[in-house]
Amino acid sequence: MVEVKASLKEQYNHLFAAVPPAAIREIDVKLSSVPDIIKLTIGEPDLPAPTAVKEAVKAAIDHDDSHYAPSQGTLALRQAVAKYLQERYDAPAYDPESEISITVGASEAIHDAFSSLFNQGETILIPTPAFSLYQAEALRLGLKVVEVNTAPTYKFTAAMFKQALQDHPEIKGMILNFPGNPTGVTYEPAELEKLAAAIGESDVLVLSDEIYAELSYENKHRSLTSYLPAQTILITGLSKSHALTGYRLGFVAGPAALMKQIGLAHSGVVTTAPSPMMAGALAAVTTAKDAPFAMRDIYQKRRDLVMDGLKKAGFTAPTPNGAFYVFAKIPDFFTADDHAFVYELGEKAHVGTIPGSVFGAGGEGHIRISYAASTEDLTEAMSRIQAYSQRAQDLKQKNLA
Amino acid sequence: MVEVKASLKEQYNHLFAAVPPAAIREIDVKLSSVPDIIKLTIGEPDLPAPTAVKEAVKAAIDHDDSHYAPSQGTLALRQAVAKYLQERYDAPAYDPESEISITVGASEAIHDAFSSLFNQGETILIPTPAFSLYQAEALRLGLKVVEVNTAPTYKFTAAMFKQALQDHPEIKGMILNFPGNPTGVTYEPAELEKLAAAIGESDVLVLSDEIYAELSYENKHRSLTSYLPAQTILITGLSKSHALTGYRLGFVAGPAALMKQIGLAHSGVVTTAPSPMMAGALAAVTTAKDAPFAMRDIYQKRRDLVMDGLKKAGFTAPTPNGAFYVFAKIPDFFTADDHAFVYELGEKAHVGTIPGSVFGAGGEGHIRISYAASTEDLTEAMSRIQAYSQRAQDLKQKNLA
Secondary structure, three states: OOOOOHHHOOOOOOOHHHOOOOHHHHHHHHHOOOOOOEEOOOOOOOOOOOHHHHHHHHHHHHOOOOOOOOOOOOHHHHHHHHHHHHHHHOOOOOOOOOOEEEEOHHHHHHHHHHHHHOOOOOEEEEEEOOOHHHHHHHHHOOOEEEEEEOOOOOOOOHHHHHHHHHHOOOEEEEEEEOOOOOOOOOOOHHHHHHHHHHHHOOOOEEEEEOOOOOOEOOOOOOOHHHOOHHHEEEEEEOOOOOOOHHHOOEEEEOOHHHHHHHHHHHHHHHOOOOHHHHHHHHHHHOOOOOHHHHHHHHHHHHHHHHHHHHHHOOOEOOOOOEOOEEEEEOOOOOOOOHHHHHHHHHHHHOEEOEEHHHHOOOOOOEEEEEOOOOHHHHHHHHHHHHHHHHHHHHHHHHHHO | OOOOOHHHOOOOOOOHHHOOOOHHHHHHHHHOOOOOOEEOOOOOOOOOOOHHHHHHHHHHHHOOOOOOOOOOOOHHHHHHHHHHHHHHHOOOOOOOOOOEEEEOHHHHHHHHHHHHHOOOOOEEEEEEOOOHHHHHHHHHOOOEEEEEEOOOOOOOOHHHHHHHHHHOOOEEEEEEEOOOOOOOOOOOHHHHHHHHHHHHOOOOEEEEEOOOOOOEOOOOOOOHHHOOHHHEEEEEEOOOOOOOHHHOOEEEEOOHHHHHHHHHHHHHHHOOOOHHHHHHHHHHHOOOOOHHHHHHHHHHHHHHHHHHHHHHOOOEOOOOOEOOEEEEEOOOOOOOOHHHHHHHHHHHHOEEOEEHHHHOOOOOOEEEEEOOOOHHHHHHHHHHHHHHHHHHHHHHHHHHO
């Protein structure tokens, strides 16, 4: 243990102090101390990595692929990613040499885009409820954030966009995430087209986080870049589609002029992504490019299991058409304070969830349930929630009587 | 290819425009077009990764270690790194849980430390010649930079520090790098002790980049943190010591109060380092912890080969006591313009080097030669430089006659 010099205790970036702590991980850690708890907290696939990906990384290691790769990623990978994004995302034909970078997860892509495309003091719009990293990173970088509450549909509409721009003409950029975390909501093609048209009338630059694209249940995912290529940066990666969270592989694509700046941020921050992992990514978007379909089918069955289980327990939630989260309204017979409810549910029913208010305006009174967990765990968790719900209702009935 | 919307061409962080382009990679790319060139440009080990490290990564992949690790790294790795830094760096006993983070290379550690510990507009001191990333990252983050020219000894002294602080009392931080890139110079214990004492009298926070520590030829490396733990952040990693550049494994350690901020930057930027790579890092600092000794002996022989060859060609350079670079003065019978000379040497002698001036004040009129290349290549490169040098001297003689 090393004590810092007393006079240096305040020597840090004071923008960092304005950022709320990373609530999801903090809550996850607290709930972990409850014995026998089933945690449906973290958005992390429980499935193993595709075999072809694993073999490709191991082969790269055997072949001493331990040297620096080109900063923006190996050309072979960028070419394959360009093709994959066209096929699977309906993305435009990005130039692999100047319009695609490989990052250390989508997180790094988000950081690089925020830090390189916006100036300190500029304003970005975040539709909420949203993944809390967006706001945290934006604030740490000195950006201003305008939240737009999308409840109860959780769809950000053209009308909402126009209203926000009228209220805040200083908005320079926005982040859109679909299928969305924490709600699982995604867009119909007509909705997305309308939204793209409204954004296209403005000069607002969009970061489109489509990391859950491959986990779209009803329709094939269609990227915002297919409607609005000239003012959209596409952010995605393999963490969710291929169950590769720990491999840290992200992709970012957009017009060359903007990608040049993102590439500078990327090479400054990490130099390049790990070479053997990029060999794995190449396998993921070529030989293992269909692996997400099987995973999606598994998640869809789990979604149905959870939706059914929650309904029986008295919860309501919009049916997720993508990702692996249910964003459920806490029934009236429980406390409406979602933080209190999450700890109550954790301690008394031994099921871990995330309070909705950590995702911003529109999240209060809700919980997020991740169904990236085994069917067995999900079945047991639903029984526990139902039993706990029944007890609460009985108690309320008794008190009223 | 996607055209950016015309009105968005200027939508980027204007701090980025003030940063000179990454000269080393740019020059490297240009020289690569010369047929038959021997490139002594990039600071990248040509040696393979230690077998124990490779096997550990492969085993992690086989065991489906494909999930998120704790943000600051696995505890087992942080514990092993704490021990390793004590043994090999004479570092203080850092608390693995609050004083060590695992980053994506030392680059990310540098970025995280700059971004989290300093506020936009604050001033940092960089002794030059220095690795050009320091200045680039600092400028992109909106920091001000004071350069202190350390030529001709390339040692930053207590007197230089005091003078700089007198001239620029606004200095909040500095970066020290030893053994140094591009000069290979490192410190005697007495020199470092004096420098540490001078810094200790001030409130200047030091980022000590000791990535070449294990490649110290004469004396065992001793970290600045052994003299000045309360105001130093130690930055290092496995890229140079274990020939693992492409695995992107960095370590950052310091007092908990400061590491808390660095950890926030790290989790925001990349969430966590790749899990299988961390399994490799654990092997590197335990079972393969002696691998750097054999590599160091190889580099030392190459250093002697290069110093001898350059001397015969009329170059002078301080003998490097660490790292794998020689920083040589261009002889008078050549042009003193180091950029022009590097292209001349590349095109006419087919040897690639880096112009000294890209490393800042004190670098002009010099070239950096990386001897992280095969003995065969180094031998041939020295012959070529000697022959080219002889021709230049003959020509000069002829012109004078």
